[in-house]
Amino acid sequence: MSSKVEVxxxxxxxxxxxxxxxxxxxxxxxxxxxxxxxxQETMQKYKLxxxxxxxxxxxxxxxxxxxxxxxxxxxxxxxxxxxxxxxxTHFELNDTLYAKATIPPVETVHLWLGANVMLAYPLxxxxxxxxxxxxxxxxxxxxxxxxxxxxxxxxxxxxxxxxRMHNWDVKRRREM
Numbered sequence: 239m240s241s242k243v244e245v246x247x248x249x250x251x252x253x254x255x256x257x258x259x260x261x262x263x264x265x266x267x268x269x270x271x272x273x274x275x276x277x278q279e280t281m282q283k284y285k286l287x288x289x290x291x292x293x294x295x296x297x298x299x300x301x302x303x304x305x306x307x308x309x310x311x312x313x314x315x316x317x318x319x320x321x322x323x324x325x326x327t328h329f330e331l332n333d334t335l336y337a338k339a340t341i342p343p344v345e346t347v348h349l350w351l352g353a354n355v356m357l358a359y360p361l362x363x364x365x366x367x368x369x370x371x372x373x374x375x376x377x378x379x380x381x382x383x384x385x386x387x388x389x390x391x392x393x394x395x396x397x398x399x400x401x402r403m404h405n406w407d408v409k410r411r412r413e414m
Contacts, residue, residue, distance in 0.1 A: 248385050250287060253280065253392040256399045259406040270407040274400060281396040288389040295382040302375050309368040312347055316361045319343040 244252040256262045263273060318325045318341075325341040346358045349367070359367060 246385070246388055248381060250284075250385060250388060250392070253284070253395040253399070255395055256402060259403050262403075266410070270403055273403060277396055277400045277403070281393060281400070284389050284393045284396065288386060288393070291382050291385045291389065295379065295386065298375050298379050298382065302372065302379065305368060305372045305375060308349070309365065309372060312361060312364045312368060315341070315344055315347060316365065319345070319361065 243254075246252070260266050263270065315325065322343055324343065326338070327341065328336045328338055331337050344361070346360055347364045348356050348358050349364055350356050
């Protein structure tokens with residue numbers, strides 16, 4: 239068994255696959271319980287990481303469409319400004335209540351940054367900021383999906399290790 243643990247770029251350690259139970263234990267007379275407990279602890283850690291990554295993925299999946307809609311709107315405002323046209327639109331006041339508005343060409347937009355903070359940005363800066371956020375969020379989503387796939391594999395590996403060690407222990411006890 240190697241002492242160096244492989245780690246993903248996200249910092250998730252790779253679960254070792256136990257091919258030889260006796261070699262992993264250190265001998266045929268070594269107790270199995272401490273190793274099984276360690277496997278269970280490791281599996282729980284993987285499951286906690288999986289839950290965390292899943293929640294972050296779900297939050298990003300909700301955020302990305304909002305960023306795209308905002309970016310599209312800012313780009314439309316920029317087009318209207320360049321064409322020196324007003325924008326006729328309907329905007330949502332409530333879930334089922336909309337109002338009609340005519341928006342004259344604008345130089346700046348106000349963007350929610352989070353934590354109850356809104357800042358005014360020139361159109362170009364707003365587009366650059368939103369594009370960077372969209373790109374970062376999409377990259378994070380890809381990484382989170384990869385992490386979730388990896389974690390599922392590691393949990394499966396640990397379950398197989400646990401079963402192999404348990405079965406080996408049952409066989410050993412029968413032979414005694």
